[in-house]
Amino acid sequence: MGIAGLELFNYFLCDLEPLPYNRLPYGNCSERTIEIPIAIRFLRRMEAGLREPYLEIGNVFANYLPLLDPHPELTNRIVLDKFEEAPGVLNEDLMDYREKHALILCLSTVEHIGQHAYGEQKSGDREAPLLALRHLYNLLKPGGSALVTVPFGKLMDMGWLIQFSDEYLRLLTDSYGVPAEALDVSYFRKLDMDMHLNNPKQCWIQCGKEELADKRFDSPFMFANGIAVIRMRKTGPDVMTEPRPHEPLTFEPAPTVSSVYFAPFVRPAGFDKDGYFPAARPGYVFYGPSLTLAPKSYVLEASFEIEGPGEFTLEVTSNRGRRRLWSRKIVRSERLSAPIEIKREEHQSEIRLYQHNAANCRVRVPCLVLNEA
Missing domain, CATH: 2.60.120.260 (Galactose-binding domain-like)
Incomplete structure (x- = not known):
């Protein structure tokens, strides 16, 4: 149990298919616990078409490669990361990249583009993540597929990331020109977690987008309390037109304080896994x-x-x-x-x-x- 008092299982349901939570002890107190198994499921389903390396935006899977050992062909990837220096990683800005791919994977990365994070300087453009998503669509070969995850709930400008909302994501089709039929989006909500950072158990469920409308980033649980899993399929030509104007959006700022458990509080006697x-x-x-x-x-x-x-x-x-x-x-x-x-x-x-x-x-x-x- 955690602060919600729910029973925590070793699996969650994705489109009614049980998937094991990630158990590698890296970043596992965050949404990575479901993003990694969802991404592996996506890659395995695309395995037959993997005749060439797929493109990974952000050097994420480097920390989870042992999970791909039974399927070594799934490690055949090109990694694009603007700032992280590692063997085989292309240090290039996504927006400058032009090579097309049949398969693209991007886990919790586009929300940081144009924001003040990981070496990036804040551009002042709160819609830079949407430009990045449209660019990912353009980088797909005809019929190609992409899997992208983003934090989802209240529309928030956290400084280092933009948390998507339904109104914000709809701009991808309404303003930025990506065909609506190219998108398939599913949503997940965090219900509970062990209140410690050492590989805690979590409880996530697949849900409707309306169930995430009031979810804040970093509250009550650290990092995303809801995510959108965006599947894109290249259904037509590249989208090169300028974004259409739209009504201004209202972004909620980052909370001044978001949780007593993960913010830098002094807790003389500590707390247990149930909070x-x-x-x-x-x-x-x-x-x-x-x-x-x-x-x-x-x-x-x-x-x-x-x-x-x-x-x-x-x-x-x-x-x-x-x-x-x-x-x-x-x-x-x-x-x-x-x-x-x-x-x-x-x-x-x-x-x-x-x-x-x-x-x-x-x-x-x-x-x-x-x-x-």
Whole structure:
């Protein structure tokens, strides 16, 4: 179980086919746990047509090649990665690449293009990932196929990536000219995970896109809480026209704080794999992450599950706890949404949970998000 208390299995369903979660201990606390098996399934289904190397955008599979040992032909790939230096990797910008391929694989990479990530400098173009997707379509040979995964939910500009939404993805056909019949999209939602980073178990389900409409990146679980799996097939000529104008989109910014489990909080007694903090004596259960709050309106969303007679205070402070900006007594399991007005710039700001009594108690915090209002 994790913070949602669900049973965690060793497999998930993809188009009703059971696939094992990735168990190689690399990046496995993220969406990689389902992206890797989905990608292997895709490659195996295309295996008969693999008479030439396929193109991988981003040097991802290098960390998972042992999973392809029974199928060595699936390792016959050309890797394009603008910044990562490794043997056999082409350090070339995707948008400058012109060679066409029958098969292309791109796992959680296009959302970073044009954003401030992995050596890339932010271009200011929030639609650069859509240009990259259209370019991938153009790089396919006639009848060729591509598999692309992206984080999906609320439309968010995280600085280092764009999280796609349904409205954003529809621009690929409505504005950028990729034929609608060339796309087949499926969606997956993370329901729960072990709350540790050492190869944790996770729980994902395939779902409708509407079930991801309110999902934020990095909350309550780190990295993507929902993904879109985009299958593209080259159904016509390259798309070379300029994108058609469209109504401006509204991007939600990255949360100021997104989780007590993965942000740089101090947690004196730690927490277990189900997300419970032990709380047996007076003192801080957690505090952090020590940041600067600009003079703005914020909203603090939090939920608490308390087992035992705990008496707590949740507070927002600055100057290392010397100045209290907001506080609330917590004595039972509850969910809250509180406006917080910051009148001046506050430094070394923290969210703190303090236990007042000595009691055999534990508390779980499935949601702790501080957003600009």
